[in-house]
Amino acid sequence: MAVPELHILRGNPDFLDLPWDAPILDWRDPHLVEMPTGIHRHPVEFVAYPEGIYAIKELPVRLARHEFKSLSKLAKRTTRSAKPAGLVIRPWANPHEEYSGAIITRFVDYAFPYRELVSGGGFGSRRTQLLDAFAGLLVELHLAGCFWGDCSLSNVLYRYDAATIEAVMVDAETSRLYDELSDGQRLEDLEIMQVNLAGDMSDVAASEGLDVDDADLELGFDISDRYATLWHELTTDLVIAQDERYLIGERFARLNDLGFAIDDVDVIPDGASKRIRISASVGGRTFHSQRLRERTGIDAAENQARQILSDIRYHRAKHGESGPSTSATGKTVSAMHWRLNRFEPFTTRIAELRPDIDPIQGFCDYLNFRFALASEQGRDVDSTVAFEEWIAVGMPGFDPGATSPEADSPR
Numbered sequence: 001m002a003v004p005e006l007h008i009l010r011g012n013p014d015f016l017d018l019p020w021d022a023p024i025l026d027w028r029d030p031h032l033v034e035m036p037t038g039i040h041r042h043p044v045e046f047v048a049y050p051e052g053i054y055a056i057k058e059l060p061v062r063l064a065r066h067e068f069k070s071l072s073k074l075a076k077r078t079t080r081s082a083k084p085a086g087l088v089i090r091p092w093a094n095p096h097e098e099y100s101g102a103i104i105t106r107f108v109d110y111a112f113p114y115r116e117l118v119s120g121g122g123f124g125s126r127r128t129q130l131l132d133a134f135a136g137l138l139v140e141l142h143l144a145g146c147f148w149g150d151c152s153l154s155n156v157l158y159r160y161d162a163a164t165i166e167a168v169m170v171d172a173e174t175s176r177l178y179d180e181l182s183d184g185q186r187l188e189d190l191e192i193m194q195v196n197l198a199g200d201m202s203d204v205a206a207s208e209g210l211d212v213d214d215a216d217l218e219l220g221f222d223i224s225d226r227y228a229t230l231w232h233e234l235t236t237d238l239v240i241a242q243d244e245r246y247l248i249g250e251r252f253a254r255l256n257d258l259g260f261a262i263d264d265v266d267v268i269p270d271g272a273s274k275r276i277r278i279s280a281s282v283g284g285r286t287f288h289s290q291r292l293r294e295r296t297g298i299d300a301a302e303n304q305a306r307q308i309l310s311d312i313r314y315h316r317a318k319h320g321e322s323g324p325s326t327s328a329t330g331k332t333v334s335a336m337h338w339r340l341n342r343f344e345p346f347t348t349r350i351a352e353l354r355p356d357i358d359p360i361q362g363f364c365d366y367l368n369f370r371f372a373l374a375s376e377q378g379r380d381v382d383s384t385v386a387f388e389e390w391i392a393v394g395m396p397g398f399d400p401g402a403t404s405p406e407a408d409s410p411r
């Protein structure tokens, strides 16, 4: 069997046991698994290894190299893009043929294509979640210096993140990376997104048997509006008088509340006015997920982490009376107690009952259910009792049509 050139990133299988001498669509290999995808031009297949599931996309060598390079660089700057695993080149093939190159990316766990969110010719009660997901994704990519050039419904994967939806970029074929994007580049990227989404929403409407006039053609424009508000919040300097330093704390708390971690802060005298200009450079939207990881070792999405941290605080308030619960040691002990007595047994049970769902999202669904139950009864409900009841009623997820204070999307 012909052996291709393989460039594999650490932590992944060598993929040498795959039948590379044939195009991927002709494979009859035991590693192949079927997974749902969005609409795409290039051949895509999925393979399962003990290390995880991987997506393989075939495309001409030049494009494969470019996409692999872009995704590798992006992975160092943001958590919102698919993680590359390998680049494959078949030197015996014409490099302009689709079959000549391939890129391998790590399957995005528990993610699904947009079709799963469609209802009634559009996104129905999930529309607001979609707006936030796209605006957040584009802001994060732009902050990371990435001009995408092809943001569309199919080039994004979706994952439940507590009461919100997290969007992940999967197709970086057209992307270009810079140190920083100009306003013109950002606007161009938004315009491309608007055009793509108008086309996508016409397709969605048509597939549901609706007229184009009934398609949600405003979606892309509404995303741009939300993007503009978020971008402004994150990138506008704060100018204060010298005795208004409390405003700095307020500003940082708001940025953290939006989930953004703050990397650096510059304090600059504002000309001759005796005022101070505070310029914060924000990192990715990982503030709560980083804190949860540091405190418990648990890896969760940003809003899942926010909700879980609030459960740890609730647990500490309920069970931490006996120890020094506000000291660092007390907090660590109580987080460990929470993990062993609540998080681990509950998520293990969720994984046994529903191996198809993300157990951490299941845990957040349960927290939401417990909160609704307590509100209904006007008193605290026992966590285990609430958990059993949640299972008994079929483990319901978040209902985006209903509003709940626990579903505290910051936007």
Ligand SMILES: Nc1ncnc2c1ncn2[C@@H]1O[C@H](COP(=O)(O)OP(=O)(O)OP(=O)(O)O)[C@@H](O)[C@H]1O
Residues within 6 Å of the ligand: 036, 037, 038, 039, 040, 041, 042, 043, 044, 055, 057, 082, 083, 105, 106, 107, 108, 111, 113, 154, 155, 156, 157, 170, 171, 172, 173
């Ligand atoms: N790492 C991944 N994890 C999960 N699904 C993936 C992954 N990579 C690709 N996919 C799925 O495969 C589909 C096609 O991938 P991609 O968009 O990269 O292909 P494409 O042919 O380049 O698309 P386009 O027609 O936009 O150029 C995606 O819509 C997505 O559903």
Ligand SMILES: [Mg+2]
Residues within 6 Å of the ligand: 039, 040, 041, 154, 155, 171
């Ligand atoms: Mg695509």
